[in-house]
Amino acid sequence: MKLHWSPRSPFVRKVMVAAHELGLADRIRTVRTVVAMIKPARELLPENPLGKIPTLVLEDGTILYDSLVIIEYLDSLAGGGRLIPSSGMARFTELRRHALANGFLDMLILWRNERDKPQPLPALLDAFALKTDAVLAALEAEIGAIAQGPTGIAQITLAIAGDYMDFRFPDLGWRARCPRLDAWQREFADRASMRANAIVDA
Amino acid sequence: MKLHWSPRSPFVRKVMVAAHELGLADRIRTVRTVVAMIKPARELLPENPLGKIPTLVLEDGTILYDSLVIIEYLDSLAGGGRLIPSSGMARFTELRRHALANGFLDMLILWRNERDKPQPLPALLDAFALKTDAVLAALEAEIGAIAQGPTGIAQITLAIAGDYMDFRFPDLGWRARCPRLDAWQREFADRASMRANAIVDA
Structure with a gap:
């Protein structure tokens, strides 16, 4: 492939x-x-x-x-049901958590594009900041449940979003603002799969 | 709900x-x-x-x-497998076609947001126009196969994208540029489900 x-x-x-x-x-x-x-x-x-x-x-x-x-x-x-539960509410919970982490990444990328323009629109930057605050608060509240869930697409995407914030939004201070999310993310980011595919600014 | x-x-x-x-x-x-x-x-x-x-x-x-x-x-x-095939390549084909139509909608919304700004970025407007040309050409080439597929999430999303272009991008001229897509979309848009949920500018 x-x-x-x-x-x-x-x-x-x-x-x-x-x-x-x-x-x-x-x-x-x-x-x-x-x-x-x-x-x-x-x-x-x-x-x-x-x-x-x-x-x-x-x-x-x-x-x-x-x-x-x-x-x-x-x-x-790989047989199915390994990174996304095959059926039932476990599947929809995993997909909704994935949609949250993935939609957050989408938003961060748009925020970065706007921020780096010659003439960014202040109201749009404010909207991204407001929604980011809401997402970080929601993730910090839900991380306990997410951590107990499967090692699936939601956890993978969330851990990657954490590293992406470090990479592109170092001033956001998300680790200090979200200590439980920070602790979980550090552990997940140490998995072989994550280390073998680190973000490289090259 | x-x-x-x-x-x-x-x-x-x-x-x-x-x-x-x-x-x-x-x-x-x-x-x-x-x-x-x-x-x-x-x-x-x-x-x-x-x-x-x-x-x-x-x-x-x-x-x-x-x-x-x-x-x-x-x-x-509703029992499963009605708007998204449950398994096999039929499922992945449906989901990929959905990703195309849905990603196109995402792009059109970003294009509209950029276009309506006080200081739109010309390079970004050009990029949206280039990708839209590519999407419309791809859809016009694939619409025969899509039309023979199931009445599922891909067809629904594609038909909605057609109406969205009429609503927000009337100058795009997509119907003249994509006659086969136009003919298929007119027929799909006449379904009761589509007529019962028309876009209303209110």
Whole structure:
């Protein structure tokens, strides 16, 4: 399988960590594809017209995106139900927690894009800050339950969001503001799957 | 079930159309919640700290988002496998097509937000236009296969994206550029589920 990949994309990292957890990492061949909101990767558009990574190309040419779809596919290759519970409320709880962590990443990326513009819109920056405060408070309140849940797509995405904040928003001070989330994240970030796929600013 | 709802959100419309197709529309009580990127709905943040709609609150207080998670949940209430195939490559094809249509909606909303700013970034507007051209070309090429697929979450989301373009991007001329997509979309948009949940600029 070919994966459009970048060492800085948290969504790519989700797929790589998931593949490692599932024992499938050696089946993935990565191809470096650099995308940015203001600079689409033209060579990627025939395979993913949204211009987003990760994009996975199977041996038979079938193309899969986004990261959730790719991870559910990899999970099915590994027998199913390993990173996303197969059914019942356990599944929907996992997917809702994933949506929270993943939607947070989406928002952080938009915030960073706005912040780095020549003329950022103050009201938009304020809105991102307000929602980030709400997300951090919600995560700090829920981390006990999340930590007791499965080592699945929600935990993976949340741990990656923590590292992403360190990487792109060092002034946010999330670790001091969310001590329980911080403690859990440090432990999760020490997993082999996370260390083997660290964010690299290269 | 309580649904945070707005008559202008294409993501809310996905859920409403899906509920109608599944025969569950009368189980949903809608609450109007107005959100905008520069104006988060503070009253929504305790239930969804991302400040996004749709957000579904079940009778026991369980909260679900985003629209994909809600629709898969509603699908499970209706027996499962009706709007998203339960397993196999049919499932991943449906989810990838959904990711295309849904990612397109995400992009159109960001494009509109940028376009309406006092100082839009020209490079960003150009990037949205380039990716939109790529998406429309891909959809026009794939619509034959999509039309032969199930009446599921991909078709629903794609038909809603068509109406959203008419609503917010009338100058895009997508119907003239994509005649096959146009013909398919007109027919799908005539379904009772779509007509019962039309976009209203109110």
